[in-house]
Amino acid sequence: MWGRRHVGLGYRIRIRYHHLRSLLTARFSSTTTMGVTAAGTVDTAARLAKLRRLLKNPENNVKAFVVPSEDQHFSEYPAHSDERRAFISGFNGSAGCAIVTLGGAFLFTDGRYFLQASQQLDSNWKLMKQGLPDVPTWQEFLSKHLEQGTRIGIDPTLISAADAESLQMSLEPRNSELVSLQQNPVDIVWGKDRPIRPRNKVFPLDVKYAGETFQSKLGRLREEIQKKNAVASVVTLLDEVAWLFNLRGTDIDFNPVFFAYAVVTPTEALLFINDVQVQDDVKAFLGSDVQIRPYESFLSSLKELTTSLGASNEKPMLLGDKTSLAVVEAIGGGNSVLVPSPVAAMKAIKNETEIEGFRQCHIRDGAALTRYFAWLEEQLSNGVELNESQAADKLEEFRSELDLFRGLSFTTISSTGPNAAIIHYSPDSADCAIVRKDQAQPGQYLDGTTDVTRTLHFGTPTDEEKRAFTRVLQGHISIDTAVFPTGTTGYLLDVFARRALWQEGWDYRHGTGHGVGHFLNVHEGPQGIGTRIGYNDTPLKAGMTLSNEPGYYADGRYGIRIENIVIVREAKTVNNFGNGYLCFEHVTMCPIQKKLIDLSLLNTQEKEWLDAYHAETLEKIGPLLRNDPRALQWLERECSPV
């Protein structure tokens, strides 16, 4: 779980300035990531004192308590009401784990957040810089640095059963133990200041966008249940529930999901959701195929289902590998089995309707981006001063004019607080030239989700900047044009993205590609391209979506990333040694700035790729810009051959 976070793309917008206030970057990403409005320290003394009293209470009687970042659904982006670790520690970066003992408070995080955490933590906290020599992980801290025989409190709904088991095993040599607390004491401390968890109305996603009825999906899941000789499948991840029932919601920023669980048996489908979120239209949509149960009754229902379904070691309940300890405890470890989620595996492979939706929404989104970049360039060359919020709002405005756009359903950047970063442009001063790496918020459309990053330079790039951009582009092209045999994983393809950078002694410390949901979470698994060894467990398959986003970051100076979304397709190779070959189809349509390319580094095939990509972009986006001559002109210039 932690490992996953570290390699992932933990921020949503990241804008770096050349020679300009590089510190802004980190603060900017943190505020948008966690949605907390202000950076800066919080006085945690009273909170900690109250928490420690609760830990000592006889019904708890623990000497330490673990406060992870996760919510009950292991969501990458939790709702504010689930940001317990941020509340208790004051540190609101996306990755970290707090451990409060009777005498101390320890915040564990990784290199991305050392600076931010040191600024946000008050004197009650000790920052534990994971990854540095001799600094334990939080798990090691529990097993090696606490005294023997310590009772360690956890909230079993917030730790995966798999993680809890390995942690428990590491504690055994010291006779310490994990103790599942009945109620999370941080929630008690938080009390009435805690934001209310969203309970927004859900809505059906028409089959013309989903491409498959939820009844058909349930049928396929039931086949999996039968194949695995199980009695039921328990679905606890929010995007899996949303995908399975063709429902969407607005409970979590940027991710069109809603709080719910599901249990599917060979004959029934139970959806655990707050009744206020389900209107009559949804009830009619679900009909008699789905029974709606109260969200809060999930764990107690699981206990009953275990008995009524006769779950056993031979006929277990299927749990996804990210299921919480609380779920396993409710069912009983002997009556359940942790497996790679069958719903995730089904969801990862897009059907032809979803694929066509991906193509179409990326064309529309590309048109909005084109309008935005053309507008931005004009503003800057006119000497207009813009702040980040104004810029982001403009993109949102262009997008909101598009068909099927659902991005405005979610919190936008401007709501996360005023941002004073000013975008300068001084054409006569090399010092103030700007490299702008724009990773837009994912665009959420009914027919797909977009995720795009472009890096633009509004001044005169240096040779190094061009060299770095070109090496990143070569990696991007290398992934885009790869052909590979069935069975190949993203773990193996990853080096194609890095090879050109490596030639220069450059690299980047994040993954190359993540799965992308269909009008769902912009990050989804299990597939991915990157150094995370888990990616080697998932061969890429036709229909999977992935981002292709190599980058390079010259710390404190500039950052580069070029990101397209690609879809895995069958390759039509002349020969067919083995069991077939796969390739990628790119669906993102947005120019790659030629000004930043050192053409002398590109070979003929790479130049041909670039020209073909731009020709395709112009052909597909151009017709949507009839009413915006500025944008069309900009696009035609940017898409001309090299």
Add this chain to the structure above:
Amino acid sequence: MWGRRHVGLGYRIRIRYHHLRSLLTARFSSTTTMGVTAAGTVDTAARLAKLRRLLKNPENNVKAFVVPSEDQHFSEYPAHSDERRAFISGFNGSAGCAIVTLGGAFLFTDGRYFLQASQQLDSNWKLMKQGLPDVPTWQEFLSKHLEQGTRIGIDPTLISAADAESLQMSLEPRNSELVSLQQNPVDIVWGKDRPIRPRNKVFPLDVKYAGETFQSKLGRLREEIQKKNAVASVVTLLDEVAWLFNLRGTDIDFNPVFFAYAVVTPTEALLFINDVQVQDDVKAFLGSDVQIRPYESFLSSLKELTTSLGASNEKPMLLGDKTSLAVVEAIGGGNSVLVPSPVAAMKAIKNETEIEGFRQCHIRDGAALTRYFAWLEEQLSNGVELNESQAADKLEEFRSELDLFRGLSFTTISSTGPNAAIIHYSPDSADCAIVRKDQAQPGQYLDGTTDVTRTLHFGTPTDEEKRAFTRVLQGHISIDTAVFPTGTTGYLLDVFARRALWQEGWDYRHGTGHGVGHFLNVHEGPQGIGTRIGYNDTPLKAGMTLSNEPGYYADGRYGIRIENIVIVREAKTVNNFGNGYLCFEHVTMCPIQKKLIDLSLLNTQEKEWLDAYHAETLEKIGPLLRNDPRALQWLERECSPV
């Protein structure tokens, strides 16, 4: 163990003919691999009957017996006296495992050997085609297909402790068990027909070739022993013993090793070897730093040493991960620990003397290859008919004229039996054009080991042949020119070798690179480039040697491989993001046939690489060909720029 063999390069010479008797290939490789003179079936009825009587004997009392390919040292190429599986089954391919039960006899092998095994096995045997659906591995056969509670006999000196443990665990659910037999019953059946194991004289390798005294190596090993808090290191692999003591021998074909074991303690170094193999010069060389003990006393000495050294769970004996069950049983599992062999890790990284030796012997070897190819071309164009033995003898003749050559110490191909394959050349007939993929026997020189493969076409290549050759060449160049960060493994680099082939829907089913010993085994670990997941455990380090040998095989038509040896070196990159970068230096000097290259597929950098490689080859080899104008002329032609 099995996995290793399957992916490896199990043959030594493999020559394929275009449109010409493709069946020869398999037989040819098998005979050279195992050194058995004739293919064809052996009547095993009497052998099996005798073996089964022994299995039923009260002192054994087992209902099945496992006959693997391995010798006591897990040598890739065993001596004839250790080819027990070939003796009992009649199948002499390099990979396979025989299981004899009281009622049946089963030979398990993989796809490379289905044809050969079906031809060689008589009616007493059932061929088990591992890898086909519903065919068990030999391990699965024991645990799932034998009846409950079966006592299964093994020779504990021929199975690794790690494999025995996992096998034992898989047997437990059926209450079956592995039984270590006191004496291998196959040896008793073989009786006086069994070849005598070689006991040839060993000789010291001067420090001017080894680059480090054996005393220094022992010192470094003792540091490892101390670091691991152990009492001793037990060395059981022949190349590890040879490397550690700077000794070489001639007991096994093509590999300059000798039968021996070693135990190193903080104060002593014990070499277990037959006394007749150690002459006075070697005794003087080893001096008082090494005690010589009888080879046969190894296991009983281990028992004594366990007591005298006080080996225990806290202070164990270090065993390499390929140590036999017999060794673990002698020491006691609680007093030993299986680790990745520290000697293998030390040996893998060549010192500067060894590296310079690699360079020099490859230049000399390249000169011999050049003379051979020039001669061969002339013979063929003169219409001379040659058989394979004559051709191989000529190469051996050219090599034997070189300084420091030690190849003739070993069995040569011509001694493995008459080979009737005739090399034709008919310039006027496209049907008889020849693609000749020449993987020469590894050249053994005092200053290094060579391993080279070239593919030559003596007629007019087809477009497909050129396309395939060019794609293989692009993969070869991609590996050769790769720059990669410290920590990168050969598992990750492997895709660079395949990418160009994949674009065509082509691939090859073997590894891309293996480690190469210094005047030692031509295949050594732990490093390698390939799809074997174990290669992902060994980051490449400066000083490691590797082969770079992508290929392509159009079954029954032609085969292509281009193999150079490369050495991992530190890369001098302009930048240094992270902890340094590595690259490869090629040491093999031999032209790559331009006639087979489709230049339209190469980009500028690839063409430049080719010209630079040929210029370097001409420059380094040319001066050695002063007395062979034919060869020099051939070389100049082959090395001219494209």
